[in-house]
Each structure stands twice: as C-alpha cells, then as structure tokens.
Amino acid sequence: MTQNIVEIDNLSFGYKNRTLHKGISMSFPRGKVVAIMGGSGSGKTTLLRLIGGQFKPSSGEVRVDGKVVHKQSREGLYQLRRKMGMLFQQGALFTDLSVYDNVAFPMRELTDLPEIMIKDLVLMKLNAVGLRGASQLMPTELSGGMGRRVALARAIALDPDIMMYDEPFAGLDPISMAVICDLIRTLNDALGTTSIVVTHDVEETFSFADYIYFVADGVVAAEGTPDDLRQSTMPFIHQFVHGEKDGPVPFHYAAVDYKQDLLG
Amino acid sequence: MTHSYIHIAVKRFLQKLGNNFIDQIWRLGAGARLFALMLISSGESFRRFRLVVREVYFTGVLSLVIISVSAFFVGMVLALQGYNTLQKYGSSEAIGVLVALSLVRELGPVVTALLFAGRAGTAITAEIGLMKATEQLSAMEMMAVSPVSRVIAPRFWAGVIALPILAALFSMIGILGGYLVAVPLIGVDAGAFWSQMQANVDWRFDIVNGVIKSIVFGVACTMIALFEGYDAPPTAEGVSRATTRTVVTSSLVVLALDFALTSFMII
Numbered sequence: 001m002t003q004n005i006v007e008i009d010n011l012s013f014g015y016k017n018r019t020l021h022k023g024i025s026m027s028f029p030r031g032k033v034v035a036i037m038g039g040s041g042s043g044k045t046t047l048l049r050l051i052g053g054q055f056k057p058s059s060g061e062v063r064v065d066g067k068v069v070h071k072q073s074r075e076g077l078y079q080l081r082r083k084m085g086m087l088f089q090q091g092a093l094f095t096d097l098s099v100y101d102n103v104a105f106p107m108r109e110l111t112d113l114p115e116i117m118i119k120d121l122v123l124m125k126l127n128a129v130g131l132r133g134a135s136q137l138m139p140t141e142l143s144g145g146m147g148r149r150v151a152l153a154r155a156i157a158l159d160p161d162i163m164m165y166d167e168p169f170a171g172l173d174p175i176s177m178a179v180i181c182d183l184i185r186t187l188n189d190a191l192g193t194t195s196i197v198v199t200h201d202v203e204e205t206f207s208f209a210d211y212i213y214f215v216a217d218g219v220v221a222a223e224g225t226p227d228d229l230r231q232s233t234m235p236f237i238h239q240f241v242h243g244e245k246d247g248p249v250p251f252h253y254a255a256v257d258y259k260q261d262l263l264g
Numbered sequence: 265m266t267h268s269y270i271h272i273a274v275k276r277f278l279q280k281l282g283n284n285f286i287d288q289i290w291r292l293g294a295g296a297r298l299f300a301l302m303l304i305s306s307g308e309s310f311r312r313f314r315l316v317v318r319e320v321y322f323t324g325v326l327s328l329v330i331i332s333v334s335a336f337f338v339g340m341v342l343a344l345q346g347y348n349t350l351q352k353y354g355s356s357e358a359i360g361v362l363v364a365l366s367l368v369r370e371l372g373p374v375v376t377a378l379l380f381a382g383r384a385g386t387a388i389t390a391e392i393g394l395m396k397a398t399e400q401l402s403a404m405e406m407m408a409v410s411p412v413s414r415v416i417a418p419r420f421w422a423g424v425i426a427l428p429i430l431a432a433l434f435s436m437i438g439i440l441g442g443y444l445v446a447v448p449l450i451g452v453d454a455g456a457f458w459s460q461m462q463a464n465v466d467w468r469f470d471i472v473n474g475v476i477k478s479i480v481f482g483v484a485c486t487m488i489a490l491f492e493g494y495d496a497p498p499t500a501e502g503v504s505r506a507t508t509r510t511v512v513t514s515s516l517v518v519l520a521l522d523f524a525l526t527s528f529m530i531i
Contacts, residue, residue, distance in 0.1 A: 090399060092400050110409065
C-alpha cells in the first residue's frame, strides 16, 4: 500500500485552445485533509475531474491507489470510482428523489444490501450530517447548506477511501459554512478517509486543512501547511491570503491598451 | 475594395456552411454512438423493469389527455370532411372505412408521434439537459453508475413501448369521435358504419403496418429527445435550444420516415 493514495505527476491539461495545467505535481497522503486553492478559473475543479477520470490529461498522469487513472478500462475506472466520493459545488442531488432516496441511491445501485439494512445505513449517514429529520423532504425543499449536507451524506454512503469536495463553502451562510467545515474534518478523522478540498475560502481552509497547494497560472505556485503559508512572503500568496485587489494576480483581464480600445 | 469585401463575405459564408455541415456529421456520429452504447447498456433496464415502468408513466400515461382529446377532434373532423365528399358520390356509408383507414394507417401513428415529440420528447430533453446542467449526470458517473444504463436506456424503452400504445388509443378514440359525428349527428346507418369498417380494414396491411410505423416513430422520437438532452450545452440557453431542436427534428424525421415506410409498405 502506497503512502499517498492519490498522486498527480507532471500533469498537463487544457481545453481546445487554452492550457490549464502545465506540469502539475501533487501528492495526497492517506488520512490527511489536503486543500487545493487558487483563484477562479485556475483549474482547481478540473483537477478533481482528472482525479475522477472524467477528463484525460494531455501529458503526465494521475495515480489513485497506485493505478494510472486514464489508462483504466471503463470497468477499471468504475472500480476506482467506487473508492471515491465527491461533493459537487451545487450538491447535484437527484431532484426527482427524496433526501432518503438520494442517500440510498449508491447503495441500491452498487450493492446487493437488503432494504432493511439500507434504511439503517441511510439514517446513520443522515444523522452524521444532522439531517435525519429531513429524510422525507425533496431536494427543492432544502436550503443551500442543507442540500450540501445531504450531498455529503450521499457521497460518504459507501465509506469511500477518498473524499473530494468541490467548493464546499460556495454560497453558504456563515453558520452552514462552519457546519460543513466541521463535518469535513470530523468525517475525515472518523472514517479514515483522505480528503481533497478545492476551495478559495482562505479562513475556513486554513482552519482545518493539513496541507495546502496553491495553483496559479497552471502550476503549483506554493505549497505547505497553513502555518507555513500564513508566514509566506511570496507576493501571490500574500495577495491571496489577505484578499488584496491588485498584485501579481491583476485586477484586469488581459486586454489591448485602454486608450486604443476607446478610440477604436 | 468592394470586391475584397464580397470575397471575405463569401469566404465567411462558405466557412460557416462547412462548419455547420461538419457539426451535423459529428452530431450524427455522436447520436449513433449513444444509441449503440444505450443498446449495449440496456440489460439493466430489463433486469429492473420497474425503472422502465416508471418512465412509461411519465412519457405515456401523462400524455394520455393530449392524445385522447386530439384523437377525438381529429376523428370528428375526418367524419365531417369525409361525409362532405362521400355523399357527392352517394357512398356516405363508406365513412366508417375512411375514418378507420385514415387513422390506423396514417394519422394514428403520425399525429401521435408529433404530439409525443411535443409533450414527452420535450420533457425528456429538458429533464436530461437539466440533469446535465446541475451535474446530476456527472455525480452518477462519479458514483460508478452509468447514466446511459440508469437514465438513458429506461427512458428509451419506455418511449418505444408507450408510443405504439398511444397510437392505438389515438386510432380507437378517433374512430369513436368519427362515429359520434357520422351516426348520431349526421344520421349515417350505424350498421353500415361498423360493418364496412370491419370488412375493409385489413389486419396485416392496415393494422400491423400502423403498429410497425408507430414503433419506428417511437424509436426515432425517443432517441432524438434523449440525444438532444444528453448533448445539450449545460446552460439555460443550451437546454432551451435543445428542447426546440427535439420538436423540430422529431417532426421532420417522423414525416420523412412516414413517407419512406409508406413507400415500402405499399409498393
């Protein structure tokens, strides 16, 4: 068993005419909470999709449990995905199913467990996120924070080895944010999973992550523990951590000269 | 100067035309690929047939009202128009045959398919397009559950099952509408209405051919709706365009297929 459950090795990836990652390397040790931070559009979510095998890298590779993800057959890829759980940015709950059925979905689809056992497991997972009482509600009846927690219960339904969180705090009020923050750490420690959290919320991430990667301009711009990064004097990290408007990451998107643009 | 502008405009037009053509070929290939993948992944739908039954309810049962009401009016109009012409030749008793043959051979399968595309097809496209836009299909993929076998295949088989049944109901209700106009309203003899229909509607050449048409239309309409949803850009505009394309493409394909099938069946 390798020490790192996920390894990204010299990975490059881009869409049609835009290179997103230029030789990124990262490693995610078992049992740790590792955050990937960076500005909007820096390709953080795409990294999760590359780990999940939804995209193929242009070069380099992602290894999950020692297996190269993009070289797996469809069946092999599905086997790897059974070790993963993913919390999507908007929850991605199935809107035609109740909260209970959403959490039961992976159990019904991927196991032969009897319904009576599924019921116990679903209630346990919902209890872990504090929403056992909401089991009969429909996703449309939930607030943003509740929806995210139900999605989390569904993601941990089959006790995955790796949990991936895509912007888990986006659009949440401070209370829901604190709840999700606490759940990520608690579930990680209780279930012994490895958590990969993609986010740009500095305070929350620094409070629970074991290790942080900063992605900018397609490369890992900095990495380290929260304490290391807080003390970092690197201009980019300083700008990001302190939320400064201008700095190495410019306020303006690349454009032709302003005067020239106005005068045609 | 003007010459070079025309040159550029023509070049751009041809480029756009070429790109659109290539896009359509790509889409056709992607649709065929999805169809093949769906057929391969259909085992799950038959093992867990309740998934298909659930979709038959959404595509078939919920389309019953529009199908029944339309069929009733179509049947009544057929009887009125048919009587108007037939009475000139003194053969108004043949009105039952005219209504039945028009419905069973053509209007039943074709109008049902057009209504199905508008009612159920658009619902399928919008649902799958929104599932894609809200990452529900991605979530399924990440759970190691194939969306093709769990979402696409049950809906496909439900459409293929529902459309022939709806077409049969359309014909039946249409004949009833025709009867109500022809017999109680106009005063055509009831015995002549039914007996001529019984004598002249052939099981093999009329009814079975009508059923074959509706099965083919079921395959086409459902597959178009599924593909448009699955291929829709994950935005509000993308889903809305895909929904429109479902109706337009399904209608044109149904009418073209109807001509092709009728040619084979008659010749």
